[in-house]
Amino acid sequence: MTPPLKSSGSVQPVISVDDVVHSFKGRRALDHVTFQVMPQTLHGFVGPNGAGKTTSLKVICTLLRPQFGVVKVFGHDVVDEQKLVRRKIGFMPDHFSTYRQMTVYEYLDFFAAAYGLSFGQRTRVIDEVLALTDMDGRKNDLISGLSRGMQQRTSLARVLVNDPDLLLLDEPASGLDPRARIELMEILKALRSMGKTIFISSHILSELAELCDAVTIIDRGKVKYTGTMSGLLLTSEEHPAFRLTVAGDDATATDWSEPLRGLTGVLKVDPVEARPEYRIEFDETQLDTNRLLQAIIGLNIPIAAFAEDRRHLNEAFMDLTERGVK
Ligand SMILES: Nc1ncnc2c1ncn2[C@@H]1O[C@H](COP(=O)(O)OP(=O)(O)OP(=O)(O)O)[C@@H](O)[C@H]1O
Ligand SMILES: [Mg+2]
Structure with missing residues (x-):
C-alpha cells in the first residue's frame, strides 16, 4: 500500500473539495464536505445509498454547481475554469446512457470526435483504449448486446479517449460478477501505474480495500473519514x-x-x-x-x-x- 497522502507542502492535490454544501429542494445532500485527493493515487469514495457520492462526483466533474464552498481540480476552480477542468478529467457515470444501437467502435469514435480528435488520431486512440480495457476483439459488437461487464469496460474506454489525468468513476463495479470485478480492478491498477489519478465510488469498503491508497467515507452528506486505509483501521475499536x-x-x-x-x-x-x-x-x-x-x-x-x-x-x-x- 502506498503510504502518506497528506497534502504536504509542494504536492498539490488533484481534487480539493472545501466546505461544499449542496441541497435539493431544501434537503441537504452535501453538508460541508471537505477532502482532498492526491496525485497518482487510487482514492476510494465509500458510503451507503443516498450518502452524497454521485452529487459530489457531479460537482467535481462540473455537471453541478456547488451552492457553497470551493472545488478545485488540478488547481482550477470548477465554476470559473470549467473548460480547463473538463479537458483534464474523464467521468464515468453510474449507468450506461443511450447509444445502445451503436457498435463499440462507433461509440468511441463519436466521443473522440467530440473531443476534436482527427480521423487518424481517433483510429490510433481507439485501438489504444480498447487494448487497455481488454476489449480488442469487441469493437464491432453492438452495445445493446454486451454484458454488464463489457458495457462497463466500454464506458471506461470512452472515459479514456481524451487521455485524462483524472478519472472519476461512479460505482464502476456495481452489478459485476466477481471475475469481472477483479478484472476491472486490474485495469484500474494498470491505469494508476500509468500515472493517472483515480477517484472511485462504491458502497462496499472491502471491495476497494486492497486497491486503494486512500479512502473517503461519506454518510448523509457528511465526511466521516478521509485518509489512508491503514489509518481507517485504527479508528475501529476492533483489533485486526x-x-x-x-x-x-x-x-x-x-x-x-x-x-x-x-x-x-x-x-x-x-x-x-x-x-x-x-x-x-x-x-x-x-x-x-x-x-x-x-x-x-x-x-x-x-x-x-x-x-x-x-x-x-x-x-x-x-x-x-x-x-x-x-
Ligand atoms: N436530482 C435530485 N433531486 C432531488 N434529490 C436528489 C437529486 N439527486 C440526489 N438527490 C438526493 O441527494 C441525496 C444524495 O444522493 P446521491 O445520489 O448523491 O447519493 P449516492 O451516495 O450517490 O447514493 P447511491 O449509492 O444510491 O448512488 C439523496 O438523498 C438523494 O435522494
Ligand atoms: Mg450514486
Whole structure:
C-alpha cells in the first residue's frame, strides 16, 4: 500500500473539495464536505445509498454547481475554469446512457470526435483504449448486446479517449460478477501505474480495500473519514485479525488454540466453525502481519492458508456510518 497522502507542502492535490454544501429542494445532500485527493493515487469514495457520492462526483466533474464552498481540480476552480477542468478529467457515470444501437467502435469514435480528435488520431486512440480495457476483439459488437461487464469496460474506454489525468468513476463495479470485478480492478491498477489519478465510488469498503491508497467515507452528506486505509483501521475499536487454516490429514485432531493464545501480542483465538480454521485477533501495537506469521511458523503449525479477516474492515465502516437505508 502506498503510504502518506497528506497534502504536504509542494504536492498539490488533484481534487480539493472545501466546505461544499449542496441541497435539493431544501434537503441537504452535501453538508460541508471537505477532502482532498492526491496525485497518482487510487482514492476510494465509500458510503451507503443516498450518502452524497454521485452529487459530489457531479460537482467535481462540473455537471453541478456547488451552492457553497470551493472545488478545485488540478488547481482550477470548477465554476470559473470549467473548460480547463473538463479537458483534464474523464467521468464515468453510474449507468450506461443511450447509444445502445451503436457498435463499440462507433461509440468511441463519436466521443473522440467530440473531443476534436482527427480521423487518424481517433483510429490510433481507439485501438489504444480498447487494448487497455481488454476489449480488442469487441469493437464491432453492438452495445445493446454486451454484458454488464463489457458495457462497463466500454464506458471506461470512452472515459479514456481524451487521455485524462483524472478519472472519476461512479460505482464502476456495481452489478459485476466477481471475475469481472477483479478484472476491472486490474485495469484500474494498470491505469494508476500509468500515472493517472483515480477517484472511485462504491458502497462496499472491502471491495476497494486492497486497491486503494486512500479512502473517503461519506454518510448523509457528511465526511466521516478521509485518509489512508491503514489509518481507517485504527479508528475501529476492533483489533485486526487473521484467519489461519491448518493443513494435513489430522488437522482437525490437533487443537492449536492454546499454543496460539500463548503468542505475545495475540489477544484472542477462536476456532472458526469446526477446526482446522482459527480466527486470530492481535494487538497491532505489539505485532504486525509479518511477525504474527513468523510466530505461527515458529510453532511448527502446518499452514494451509493465512488471510486477513475482513470483518474488521466492515466493522470500521459500520461504526462510521449510521445504519438503515436512506
Ligand atoms: N436530482 C435530485 N433531486 C432531488 N434529490 C436528489 C437529486 N439527486 C440526489 N438527490 C438526493 O441527494 C441525496 C444524495 O444522493 P446521491 O445520489 O448523491 O447519493 P449516492 O451516495 O450517490 O447514493 P447511491 O449509492 O444510491 O448512488 C439523496 O438523498 C438523494 O435522494
Ligand atoms: Mg450514486
